[in-house]
Amino acid sequence: MALIDLSKKEVHCKVVYYGPGRCGKTTNLIYIYNAMSDAAKGKMLTIETKGDRTLFFDLLPLNLGKIGGFDIRIQLYTVPGQTIYASTRKLVLKGVDGVVFVADSLKVRKAKNIESLQDLANNLKEHGKSMDEIPMVIQYNKRDLVSSPIPTLSIEEMKKDLNPQNKWPDFEASAVKGAGVFETLREISKLTVKYVAKKHLLIK
Numbered sequence: 001m002a003l004i005d006l007s008k009k010e011v012h013c014k015v016v017y018y019g020p021g022r023c024g025k026t027t028n029l030i031y032i033y034n035a036m037s038d039a040a041k042g043k044m045l046t047i048e049t050k051g052d053r054t055l056f057f058d059l060l061p062l063n064l065g066k067i068g069g070f071d072i073r074i075q076l077y078t079v080p081g082q083t084i085y086a087s088t089r090k091l092v093l094k095g096v097d098g099v100v101f102v103a104d105s106l107k108v109r110k111a112k113n114i115e116s117l118q119d120l121a122n123n124l125k126e127h128g129k130s131m132d133e134i135p136m137v138i139q140y141n142k143r144d145l146v147s148s149p150i151p152t153l154s155i156e157e158m159k160k161d162l163n164p165q166n167k168w169p170d171f172e173a174s175a176v177k178g179a180g181v182f183e184t185l186r187e188i189s190k191l192t193v194k195y196v197a198k199k200h201l202l203i204k
């Protein structure tokens, strides 16, 4: 749950980047970190990484300015994707206010994307939440690989697998190059702040 500090007039929201291993969650956060001004970002914390893999989580705090006299702070988290870290994935979702589901455009990752979305649904349920209630945005990442010889999924196929009813706003991205990264962040921030404000009756 979002933390509201009335004395400091601050709202803290938690957004989790979820998705299968190596889909580009950490790459999204690194791009955001490098592009933001020092005033707008805190320290990016990467806990226990081995090579380029997230073993626990990454955390990036951002200041998004003021709404209704309140300072809006967003903490971006990622989860480790590998199967053996199931309990960490569940833990990181505790108190989540918004989710970015990052899907991998590589054809070989089709089943992993679907499995991870189902894993997200199950884990949210264990925290008493659902993907119908909580703000969510889908990102189809690694679109730069479409023009490479590596087999990739079409956007139509990915939508059919992951967003068949068009329930969630979705964006194409190439996190290594930055395309779509801020579009995704803007949308999830907007939806999350609206959700938190409404839920805690700050703004109707």
Ligand SMILES: Nc1nc2c(ncn2[C@@H]2O[C@H](COP(=O)(O)OP(=O)(O)O)[C@@H](O)[C@H]2O)c(=O)[nH]1
Residues within 6 Å of the ligand: 019, 020, 021, 022, 023, 024, 025, 026, 027, 028, 052, 053, 054, 078, 081, 141, 142, 143, 144, 145, 173, 174, 175, 176, 177
């Ligand atoms: N071609 C391409 N590679 C990407 C993209 N995003 C991430 N990667 C690469 O995919 C690998 C895994 O990325 P990472 O962010 O660590 O994935 P995570 O496990 O979801 O955190 C790294 O080698 C990244 O450079 C992208 O948009 N395009």
Ligand SMILES: [Mg+2]
Residues within 6 Å of the ligand: 025, 026, 027, 052, 053, 054, 078, 079, 080
């Ligand atoms: Mg990672």
